[in-house]
Amino acid sequence: MLDTVERFNSIYSEWRKFVRGGEVDRSIISALVLDAWERCKSKGVDPYLVSIPLVLEGKALDDLLETNSELIEISRPFMEHLYEFVKGSSFVVALADADGFLIQLVGDDHILQSIKQGQFVVGACWREEIAGSNGVGTVLALRKPLQICGCEHYCINSRRWTCSGAPIRNSEGHLVGVIDMTGHHELAHPHTLGMVVASATAIQNEYRFRKALAECQIADSFQRTVISSIPEIIIAIDTDGTISLMNNNAKKLFGSHPDGHPAMNINSLWQRNNSKLLDHINNNDSLTDIEVRIQFKNSFADFTLTCNPIVSMNKVIGKLIILNEIKRARTLATRMMGAQANFQFEDVIGNHPDFLATVELARIATQIDSNVLLLGESGTGKDIFAQAIHNGSRRSDGPYVAVNCVTIPRDLISSELFGYSDGAFTGSRKGGCPGKFELAEGGTIFLDEIGDAPLELQTALLRIIEDKSIIRVGGTRVTKINVRIIAATNRNLKEEVRKGTFREDLYYRLNAFTLQMIPLRKRKTDIPFLVDSFLRRISMSMGKEIIAVDNDVLEKFMQYHWPGNVRELQNVLERMMNIAPTNRLTSCLLPSEIVDERLSNDSDYATERIDSVERELVLRLLKSTLSKNEIAKKLGISRSTLYRKLEKYGHDR
Structure with missing residues (x-):
């Protein structure tokens, strides 16, 4: 509604009454204006x-504008757009910050x-406390849009103008400023405020955007960052197969354009004869660990592929493809399964010549790549030597896979060693499964108890x-393999060849480098060192410290023939x-076979000696704090067995 001269004068008359302390006619002055005056x-x-x-100037003004640079940058286009509607009509569009300082003006010169x-x-x-009521300060005071016309302004310097202002809030809802449109008071119209409110809303939407x-x-x-840190190869494609x-x-594997965009369509990555795989991908099928061969310019490589649809709004918009190089994946898999070499030569204990x-x-043997055959009795440490040889060789970064030749069922020999393809037999794993030799690619396979292997396995x-x-x-x-074989047995393979239970051609293939393990009975001077090493290792795993071993225990150890060798010790x-x-190992704790080897031939003596050792141990335990x-x-x-023994030894319950 346009101000008329009569209305202008009537408001001015009420303003004069107010500043002189008189009573104001509330039918003429709105509550909003009167509250602002008060x-x-x-x-x-x-x-x-x-x-x-x-009025800020110089550095203070520069700091003000710098502080509000985001508000100015966001608001400027909307201020200019608003000004286009009133251009040439003596209006100016103003922007103020949350403290009421003007920071941007757009208008007719x-x-x-x-x-x-x-x-x-x-x-x-x-602000109101500085400039009286106005389209900036009063909006900040009330935090809502409003229009103040002519003499509704508290100070006479503003009575010629009409001001329409609206608050601006950022994306968090905090008041950050005011947009105001000011012009001659006779141009006042309610629609002006609506335009200003629309501009403020647009600015707030830009903040949210x-x-x-x-x-x-x-x-x-x-x-x-996460995707780039994943060791697997990650590719996302759209529904047309374009890599996004x-x-x-x-990028390292397939290359990319200088601008960083992928270099090719996904279909160009696969071998032409791999149409089945392409059909799976194009049909939005989910795939898990499917083995694929990818052809490059002058070579190829084998990978496992996992492919899942990317779904948005219940619609497939692309696919995520994960490739894992089979060699690397199998190395990781063997380590996760515990198939790795933990022992070094530093862990091999002994000083006997x-x-x-x-x-x-x-x-x-670590300096060559020939197959190695470890011969020796059970318990002499053939597996430890095998691990040490692997860790000392150029294959140490590769996998170490141990296979017990006796435990493989005859009907599973081929699938265990060679692996099987997808659908090879009922119940087979989808996508197939690598065999032991594939898992050992680039590393070492340890064939334990090779002398007991069935002829089918040989x-x-x-x-x-x-x-x-x-x-x-x-x-x-056909998959080429690069694996070193270390085999071990406690049998006399020459004798097994003579008897026809071991293939002669396999024997000579394995016998490129032979190591004969020394039984413990032939290096008894190493027993004290082995005892010390084992005590430290076992104490750590049990959480129980043994600080001393009685001399008579060591004497018995030195006298015993150790058929089970180091493992038995x-x-x-x-x-x-x-x-x-207690934290001491005494002779009463020794097993009967070590106490006196005559026990195997003298049952009466054995029974008597066992009873004596058992009685001493039980009585010692009773003296302890144990229940x-x-x-x-x-x-x-x-x-109940304990109580019977107590009665036998004449000890009261």
Whole structure:
């Protein structure tokens, strides 16, 4: 509604009454305007103010504009768009910050010059307590859109103008400024305020859009960083097969344009004869660990492929493809399964000359790549030597796969060694499964108890050694292998060859480098060193420290013939530590076979000696702080059995 001269004069008359302390006609002055006047009066604002007293200049103004640079940048296009509607009609569009300082003006040149007289300039503060009620300060005070026309302004320097202002809030809802449109008071119209409110809303939407965009960019940065850190090869494609995203490993493998975009369509990555795979991908099928061969310019490589649809709004918009190089994946898999070599030559304990000579030969084996045959009795440490040879060789970064030749069922020999293809037999794993030799690619395979291997297994091994390649069960593709074989046995293979239970051709294939393990009875001077090493290792695993071993225990150890060799020594020590009531190992803890080897031929003596040792141990445990339940548990017997033994030894319950 346009101000008329009559209305202008009537409001002016009421304003004069107010500043002089008179009663105001509330039918003429709205509650909003009157409340603003009262706030200004209570704050001591001069109603006859001609010029704004607070105007920033120089560095202070530069700092103000820098602080509000985002608000200015976001608001400027909307201010210019609003100005286009009123261009040439003596209006100016103003932007103020949350403290009421003007930071941007857009308008006709003549109106910009005119309003300078009232200090309506960039840097001027138009808060109510500084400039009286107005389209900036009062909006900040009430935090809502409003229009103040002519003499509704508290100070006379603004009575020529009509001001329509609206608050601006950022994406978090915080008040950051005001957009105002000011013109001559006779041009006032309610629609002016509506235009200003629409502009404020547009600015607020831009804040929200920028926040959402920033969040998307942050999420995208996180996503790309995570994807680039994944060791697998990650490729995202759209429904046409165009690559939209590749992580760093994919770019290294397939290349990319200088601008960073992928270099090719996904279909160009696969072999032409791999149509079945392409059909799966194009049909939005989910695939898991499917083996594929990818052709490059002058070579190819084998991978496992996992493919899942990317779904948005219940619609497939693309696919995520994960490639894992089979060689790397199998190395990781063997390590996860615990199939890795943990022992080094530093872990091999002994100073006996014959034993040291064997160690030296084993070190020589690390410098060559021939197959190695380890011969020796059970428990002499053949598996430890095999691991040490692997870790000392150039294959140490490759996998170490141990296979017990006796435990493989005859009907599974081929699939265990060679692996099997997808659908090779009922119940087979989808996508197939690699065999032991594929898992050991680039590393070492340890064939334990080779002398007990059935002839079917021997034949399969011979074929692998001769061809240096395998064909999976149910498959047709020949896969070259690069694996070193270390075999071990406690049998006399020459004798087994003579008897016809071991293939002569396989024996000579394995016998390129032979190591003969030294039994413990032939290097008894190493027993104290082995005892010390085992005690430390077992104490750590059991959380029980043994600080001393009685001399008579060591004497018995030196007298015993150790048919189970080093493994038997370790087991004896562990058994003694389990039942030791103190932190010392004494002779009463020794197993019967070590106490006196005559026990095997003299049952009466054996029974008598066992009873004596058992009685001494039980009585010692009773003197400890252990309860009877704990004593029975430590002895490995039931509580009722313990009570019977107490009665037998004449001990009261």
